[in-house]
Amino acid sequence: MSTVSTPKHVYIFGNGKADGDGSMKPLLGGKGANLAEMSRIGLPVPPGFTITTEVCKHYYSHASTYPMELLAQAKAGIAHIEELMGQKFGDRTGMPLLVSVRSGARDSMPGMMDTILNLGLNEDTVAALARATGNERFAWDCYRRFVQMYGSVVMGVQKRSREDRDPFEDAIHELHGAEIEDSKLTTADLKAIVVRFGKLVKEHTGKEFPADPLEQLDGAIGAVFRSWMNDRAMVYRRKYNIPSDWGTAVTVQAMVFGNTGDRSGSGVAFTRDPATGENVLYGEFLIDAQGEDVVAGVRTPEPVALLERHLPEAFGELVSIRARLEHHFRDVQDFEFTIQDGKLYMLQTRNGKRTGLAAVRFAFEMEKEGLIDWKTAIRRVPADQLDQLLAPVFDAAALKGAPCIARGLPAGPGAASGKMYFSAERASAAAKRGESVILVRSETSPEDLRGMIAAKGILTAKGGVSSHAALVARQMGKVCVCGAGALRIDYAARTLTVGGKAYHEGASISIDGTAGTVYPGEIKTAPSEIVQVLIEKSLKAEDSYTYRMFSQLMDWCSQVTRLQVRTNAETPDQVENGMAFGATGIGLARTEHMFFQGDRIDAMREMILADNLDDRKKAFAKLLPYQKEDFVGIFKALKGYPATIRFLDPPLHEFLPHETVAQKNLSRKMGVPVEKIWARVNELEESNPMLGFRGCRLGIVYSEISEMQARAVFEAAAEVEKSGIPARPEIMIPLVGFKRELDLQVEVVRRVAEEVMTENKMNLSYLVGTMIEVPRGALTADDIAHTAEFFSFGTNDLTQTCLGMSRDDSGSFLPAYMELDIVKKNPFETIDQEGVGQLIRMAVEKGRGTRQGLKLGICGEHGGDPESVKFCHRVGLTYVSCSPFRVPVARLAAAQAALEDEAGGK
């Protein structure tokens, strides 16, 4: 029998103590856990309490009701705050206690959910607040803000569409004209506004605005829970793969005020620069302002370094706290602070979001500083952001003549050119049409999220480095320039005006998120420093700090990785690029790509148009030297690393021209009647070419194809071996579903290998294996492994067949599927682990059951996706293969996967 105990729904903190700690993020949310932790290490945190995520789950599974014990525990929490603050909730005489009510999920979801400030105000307490602070205008401004926020968030008095105007703002404008600034409102104005707001709430909802602070609290808690399921939170979660069942915690905390005068202020800061990674205190603040004002982007804040001039003491304390935070959390912190009448309060801390570049620099430098070890350094770099370091920058020469039309804050490094759009909807639509898009807004809000996802770059006229735009861009790795104040955007006219010149929506624009500069038109880009060092060799390693950090990171990765990374390559250049980035061989050489170059396509077409075996063989005889030459180049470039060579895969009609003019040209060139070409094209047409006459089906029906390809491979291998370089071909037969398909093709390959070895009086070592890319191949992998010396998972086609979903056609419904949460991620980008993953696991198990130590790889485009790479590691593949420029990303993901094993799996 277990003893029955009251479940604990509320965790208090403050005054150097706390019920919870930083490890309790799943229960208390990131904000709640870190407030507890800060309190425990003695940082100045206003007291408060956190309602757990369990309560949120209860709320959703019990028709939006709270557990019965919650009210009592929340009251106890309020009593705890009252005690530490020496104030009373609803006090009509002394200084009344006001609280904030904030959301806090396990992972930060900045700006996605709702917050209520100044809760506890009513007709009575506002008067008490005025008396206690001696500042009536301040008190009524707090009250006005509270009623507006509560009325909108909790009571649902909101604009009905994006084009609609906010009813509260409308009410202010009715009373005081459209363009009045908040700061110009008098106490009398504010009082009148609050009265008008009360009526507005009554008109919209039929209810009175609640005066009882406890009733207010009750409503606010529910509103925060509800905001967990609002549209933008759901979009965000889908993008970042946050499960809906985590829920949010709610933190209730004593209000402190940054807006009580010029010895007060609010700010947000990072312990280091989250854009460039530089080790400097970085952030911004506003004097006489609440925190919301800093983030909102309405007043442009000042850099945090300038705080020293205004409030040197508080600044000194901040610098010391910065060091304590990093030392304690061992990671760069993003924190909020408020200074009330000279006293500094910490309102929140969390690990700072960062660009890929900053992540690398943080990791690199913190390891050097001894704050973290090298394994932690590897874990700290989000693998999918590493390629930001490889992204192009503007070409120096092209940039030289370009007129910089505006400057802003460099909020997301990199260079981007595209067509400008002023609305998220149109930006998103343009991206769907295939355009490169720069989203241009005065400022962004969570409602712009879809447009930001669609854009290559983001440019705003207002807001600083901790504005919504900067925050989101940083996280997504978008190029971003913020707060370029010279820009004037007219949404109605769809124009951007700067320096007296108007640019219309759809015009080209270029932004440099590393320099913070804006240029009209498209500007040519140049490779990143790393590419200049490794590939172009136009820059020395020691001259590039970026390269040195990158190189160190890759070296660390090599020390833990078990999963090899190969590259997809068809030319010596591609091989060299992949190897420069650390690939250990080719995982996929698509031989058909080689047939499209120069005259080769003619021989290929001759083959396809041939009526009989002899003519086909003649055509192949012409292709053989080309193909052999290709393989010689590849083997030489590989310097002894293995090359997985896939035999002809696409349907033959892909090699014939489909348009009349091209068919006529071909007819003249080949001396073949155009009717014959036309007839053959028609004959080869298929209703579902993906599932048609392709892959090994070609090599089986026309074994001369495989014979020619095998001869080219082995003759090339023999030639390269003779030059002293080992050649390690791994011949891969595509689209195998039946063991006997592979048997028949392997028979041809081995026969040709024997012939070439005899002709050259030498031995060649090679493997023959297959792609597993139709479900039947996976299901009968035990059988197929009797013949196959390796498997390579062709996850593109395996996804298409397993899901019955054509990649080319899924555009018509996949977006809806993502909206509706049917798929979490695009299955053509990240392996569908539940479905396709099952087939892969099955094939691995069955294949290795038959042939111990069977070599296993993946060559679909998922090979460069970090989540998929980690999956491949977990199921025990030997290698992944991806395009040359994705190799570093895959290497980092592979290293992180190995570290997850060390940590006992994830």
Add this chain to the structure above:
Amino acid sequence: MSTVSTPKHVYIFGNGKADGDGSMKPLLGGKGANLAEMSRIGLPVPPGFTITTEVCKHYYSHASTYPMELLAQAKAGIAHIEELMGQKFGDRTGMPLLVSVRSGARDSMPGMMDTILNLGLNEDTVAALARATGNERFAWDCYRRFVQMYGSVVMGVQKRSREDRDPFEDAIHELHGAEIEDSKLTTADLKAIVVRFGKLVKEHTGKEFPADPLEQLDGAIGAVFRSWMNDRAMVYRRKYNIPSDWGTAVTVQAMVFGNTGDRSGSGVAFTRDPATGENVLYGEFLIDAQGEDVVAGVRTPEPVALLERHLPEAFGELVSIRARLEHHFRDVQDFEFTIQDGKLYMLQTRNGKRTGLAAVRFAFEMEKEGLIDWKTAIRRVPADQLDQLLAPVFDAAALKGAPCIARGLPAGPGAASGKMYFSAERASAAAKRGESVILVRSETSPEDLRGMIAAKGILTAKGGVSSHAALVARQMGKVCVCGAGALRIDYAARTLTVGGKAYHEGASISIDGTAGTVYPGEIKTAPSEIVQVLIEKSLKAEDSYTYRMFSQLMDWCSQVTRLQVRTNAETPDQVENGMAFGATGIGLARTEHMFFQGDRIDAMREMILADNLDDRKKAFAKLLPYQKEDFVGIFKALKGYPATIRFLDPPLHEFLPHETVAQKNLSRKMGVPVEKIWARVNELEESNPMLGFRGCRLGIVYSEISEMQARAVFEAAAEVEKSGIPARPEIMIPLVGFKRELDLQVEVVRRVAEEVMTENKMNLSYLVGTMIEVPRGALTADDIAHTAEFFSFGTNDLTQTCLGMSRDDSGSFLPAYMELDIVKKNPFETIDQEGVGQLIRMAVEKGRGTRQGLKLGICGEHGGDPESVKFCHRVGLTYVSCSPFRVPVARLAAAQAALEDEAGGK
């Protein structure tokens, strides 16, 4: 320790005893086992021995060599024959022992492998034979036949192509002119021919013809083994799904001679008529002939009843043996006999191949006669031949005026019209083009097999009911008329001449295989008697013996079956047909078929062309009454049986016209600019529509589709229930791969159901389930079963996706795949049990793991394929569904599957 014993390779028989028996077919082959059995029951069998199939396997796995013990055991076998026959192998003085060497697989493969007769003859023994029989011409004719057969089969002296002439026949013609008949050759001629044959062998092979009888035997055994792997044997095995690793046995048996004069003869007979099933001794014989002469079709044999006139004693014995055979084997036997100088010998017996009609009649009558029980009767009817009883016959009225141009033996019942082709190659090519083909040959040989497979009917000028053509047609269920002697076929001119009129290849012809008649041109066909009774009700049950047999068989089936059979139907007519054949509900109603009728397509097109939800809803409002009316009709016809209704499945572009003229017409009709139609068609075009925007993807993106369909179903159900007939809709959501897809659709269905129930103030009982037709659906069936109340396997699409093989496009390689033994059967006809079957088993297990007693069905076209039906029974499905006319076949297969369970599985 086990004792080492010599493996037994040889099983002797004769004189009322045998080492083996009839149960040992896997080891001794059908022929060897039955000879042993006949010997055991005292039938007059010439003594002999059988070499086991194990030796054949050894031969293939040991580089064409025999096990070391074989020679000694074969010699002992010869000694056994010598003893019983009182003759010596190679005897130069008395009557020498001659033997036959024949193949014998577990299942009969008539004519596919090689046979050697008269083995043991050489210069010396031929003289001894002449002396002992007092018939020199006979002895030399035997020798001539032996040398010719052995030279061809064992030593490989054969024509090189089909057009080439046989070298031995050529040699005869050189010596004696082209047209000499064998019977005209004198003893001197025969001696000269044998000398010429010897030279021929030497010229072709460089070897002497072997004189040593044991060396001859050794060679003959190897040749029989090799013939297991010849082309035609492999084609035959593929067609009948006989594993290559069974191997053949070899039976060596004393020769008896039917060609020693007019008190001798050979014949083949069936204990009952294998074409019509009538209970009469049925067969044919030739006086003074060897068995090969009867089958060869060169001389037209006499009906076996006439034997009574020639050799009344032997005939009497035959009649008594007929009864003993049936009583012993409890099945209709196909046997060979030889009468040598008045003494009857049985050379072989086996279960007779039979037409579907005969199989039913045998089973029906033997049960009545008490020879078999009703369960055996069920087992005896090959399920895939049952539909021969349902096949059309010639329409009586159409037949009335038709001139019968020739008569032959009715060798395969049924009526067939088509274009005549005189070669297997051209027949096969024409069938591939989609023509109905009648293969017309003077006589057929195993080389014609492919053409026979391709043809709808077979017509020969020569040969009787046991000729190759008749035998094969019977087994395949082809319509066949044999030995229509009036026909003259000129292969070179490609003409058929009869009654002074020439018909060219490609002309139409009609044959009635039940009557044995031939007509020029195409003749209209009429439904079978069973259809006339059950569907058209134009014939009374008691007036049709065929119907009564059929009905009895179906009644028996009902007593054992566990697997239900439903029908695929979209109209009340189809429902009634299916139910008349015994279906217990609809397994698949494709709702989209209903949209193609009359004006409905206009509303459907309006919906597709609509720009917005409102217009789409308007179009649906027009479709709703139609669809409701359809369901009312279906529910009424079902009389309370369930109806699985699949929601809209095909991609929308299938409903729009693709040709310019049709688009213009539609534009006029709908008042929509043609550009808009054209644009929408283009927009909807897909690269792989099979994997595109279809199935539940439509209902999810346009939920108004599913809403309308659900409303139509439930409103119809309500209306029908009010009329007192229960309605049991089972709504099926197609193409589900993710549980959430189903969740979203089920939500719509249940909401509409509630609405309709409220509106009608009544309860309706219904189920909602899904099709499992993409691999992901099967892989995540445990998850999906939380929502699905039933699964129906859409094996068409599941096969396409599992194999990555488009049914529409597989024509380009699937024939090659069948030739190359990659697939045994067309996977779109018979479920690929190893691949697709694994997914089905997995889904069954996972689905029932989540939801015990989950209803499971199959609605792909495999539902009417007997082998697939049996698979469905074994994996535990609840029902199969197939087209109305396949229902009896499925019911029979289901009953047989249940009986296989009783027998302990197969």
